[in-house]
Amino acid sequence: MTFNIYDFTELTRSIDDGLKAVMSPGWALFTELVLIGLVFLILYALIGLFLVYAERKVCAFIQNRLGPNRVGPVGIFQTIADLIKLLMKELIPIKNADKLLFNIAPFIVIIASFMAIAAIPFAKGLHAIDFNIGIFYVIAVSSLGVVGILLAGWSSNSKYSLIGAMRSGAQVISYELSVGLSLLTIVVFAGTMQLSGIIESQANGWWIFKGHIPAMVAFVVFLIASTAETNRGPFDLAEAESELTAGFHTEYSGIKFAFFFLAEFMNMFIVASMAVTIFLGGWMPLHFGTGNLFNHIMDFIPPLVWFFGKTFVVIYIMMWFKWTFPRLRIDQLLTLEWKYLLPINLFNILFVAFLTLMGWHF
Amino acid sequence: MQEEIIKNIILGEEEDYLINVGPQHPSTHGVLRFEVSLQGETIKKVVPHCGYIHRGIEKMCERDTYPQIIHLTDRMDYLSAHMNNEAVCLCVEKAMEVEVPERVTHVRTMLDELTRIASHQLWWCAMGMDMGALTTFFYGLRDREHILDIFEESFGTRLIQSVNTPGGLMQDIHPGFQKRVKEFISYFRKKLPEYDQLLTDNVIFRERSEGIAPLSREDAIQYGVTGPSGRASGFSCDVRKSEPYGIYKKLNFKEILRTEGDTLARYKVRIGEMYESMNILEQLVDNIPEGDYTAKMKAVLRLPVGEFFQRVETSRGELGVYIVSDGNKTPYRVKFRAPNFSNLFVISKLAPGYKIADLIAISGSLDLVIPDIDR
Amino acid sequence: MENNLLKQHLEGLLPEAVFAENKQYTEVLVPSDKLHAFCERLKASPELQFDYLISLTAVDWTDHFMLVCHITSTAFRHVLVVKSRIDDKEKPVADTLSDVWKTAEFHEREVYDLFGIRFRNHPDLRRLFLDDDYGFPLRKDFTDETRMIVK
């Protein structure tokens, strides 16, 4: 169905074979790791820069403003200018802070988001590693970032930071459940935990369309829970600007602050791409029916465009949330999870299991 | 004995988790400091500390002549600058028994209501932002710009008009004043429902404000909480009704009263007042009487010996101006009964038992302007 | 309520009260040792119900201090000015009204801060705005060469 020119499996395999031909398997693996690392590093930086710019533009348009418009045409180089500023800023040493943990925390946060990106299939055959338990891997790794946040809050010896960190801990622990359970509904449908397998299962239609209402419900729950898990508004209690000045990263400056900042955006990208992979067919094009002209036109659009297009739509929705709603209070945040999202999710899974047993889905 | 009290109040108990909200904090709209003792996220005690921008306006007034005092009062509650000016002017006019032309009282009342709307708009922006809805800030300021343009066209300044003088106004309104006010009202009647859609009806906002920190009517009176915050508790404290000045006596308007007294009620009173102020403006805009824009005043004003008190309703509550004159051209003593001063201290009664996020919402709903507290 | 009627009521409450003539509001001068009891009765009396303290301040008349309270009733809306003379310039002391009207607590703190008048039985008499060693700026004999601009 998909065109072979858009299949990256051949490309990656030929690179692998080429490397193995000139060096020993161990060195080939090492070179591949370095290559992948470089590619992801560049991708990471580009996506980060773009997302920061996108968020500033989105919030500006929502608020009747122009947004960045000074550096470069329509301000597209603004984030690069900001990055240079952040790189050159002084790193303020904090008295009485736990130096080691204080310095390590931003790296933990950023490494966690780095690890999660490895499992994301950008196109057919274009992923660093295809676990057979891909979903579990992503869930597990994406919640590692909170360790960094907790450390940052605890080690900076500031009361605001500590409250922020504790809030973040409570928040991630609760919302992790909903994220996992809402993903599980699709696992039940698809019958596999491998991300590539889930995408393949959507070749004849995305799960959000063919999964009836339960997939819809799971998608909404996943959107809410993942927004909360990435500490973004209206769930940005960990940094709650009006209450805790800047929450867990109050004491950070310069490039260390930039790491937190970048990690927040990358986490958003990761959860959005997970939503796309699980619910919206990943890199699969949009199809209606079978074999008609519309489907053929859709097939010509490269999968990478499909993937990033869908991801940015989801990211836009998350930004839309942030710039519309007031922030929740900590107890309401937990109420929302334990009294609303979790029961809904559990019933949803039961319902899905029933549907699958009876074979009533497409 | 003195030291013992200080120690008790500032330090609290040993195991308390104390944090400072302010003086440099994004949600204290000015330099105010709350010393908050927490247990987890729950507030045990709040002690407000003020005086960071105390400028001694009352002392400065003692060396200034009456026209000079007026521009100092702008700097107290800068968001209701015109009402503050008017309070001093009314007090001086009452003391000197000056008959002010009808055009002046008319225009002053219109400016009062415009200032009130502008102030409530800014409050709405900040309230939303305190709650974490950052977009409200831009919508409110966008609409407020229209009022500031009206002020700028007529009087040349935006936030602080400095247009009142004992006996009238410094300059007449611009010929385009009425047209602009009408345009503003028709514009704002369209935009105000958006405020409700965006924030008032929002389920998160409701959860955060409904039933939070209710203030009973008795407590409101005991603490002297006036203005919209007092009226939300059912304390009918509108000076425009109880001791009418200007032409409020002739006007047909409602005093917005609610009985719940919680954060949502305080919010809703202000939204209601914006509608009510537009009603007042509509009654006034078409029939501004012709005439002089100032009464004939002597070059040097001397008040007769005595004491004079004038109450005015500003956008935050009741402002009282108390002037003691010994017959000189400068007053002997001036006291401003600032509305925010009384409104501030009720927070140490309201906040305990609620979460730290609620403290921000409560102080937002009390709508404090710090220079008015410190003076 | 009519001024005359109000006066009658007040005279009933406190025979030694002195009334000032030709004022905007009814004005009554109360001896400082009777002030607290008088205010309590003002608030409790069912005909008067002075339950809302608008403002409490002081005036420095160089030889004595004058406490000035503006009080009103939320039910009847009549305003009364209660004054009390404090003769001791060295160590001025007055009774606190904060147990009658809660808001007086903070107005009294302000008066203490700016005039140096101490209030007996006040729950929390600290300086409100200024440093502990600043002096009392609203007293007429206060001078501060470094920070005050004299025209």
Next chain:
Amino acid sequence: MKAVIDYLKDIFFGLKTLVTGMRVTGRYFISPGEIITQKYPENRDQLKMFDRYKGEVIMPHDGNNQHHCTGCGICQINCPNGSIEIVTRKEMSPEGKEIRVIDKHIYHLDMCTFCALCVKTCPSNALAFGHDFENAVFDKAKLTKILNKPGSSLKKEVK
């Protein structure tokens, strides 16, 4: 049962209010006509202040470099902040009388609060408000201005 219905009602009501709010912001997102940002330094040419705008106090001079200020000092007395200082000198008039002439009308913009008392009380209308508002400087001393231009003189008609 009722509890369950209330629970579901809560959810739907909540979602509805959230969607209402998102509709407002979403509408502004797609309507660029409502953008109110002004590109300030670029639009300097089109930017016109209102006629009555109070930028700074100026002393209007006519084509012959003549102004209206007699140096009476009323503005100095009326200024609440002491932001006006007047330096006068004595000069012999053609008739042989000694008259007071303004030497320097010093105006401290950094202390001015734009209360307009000087402009309002000037008996000979010598002062006015200018429209210039770009007063940001690096040195505070630059904000002290001398309002009468060098070599200017008093207009004949003004007494």
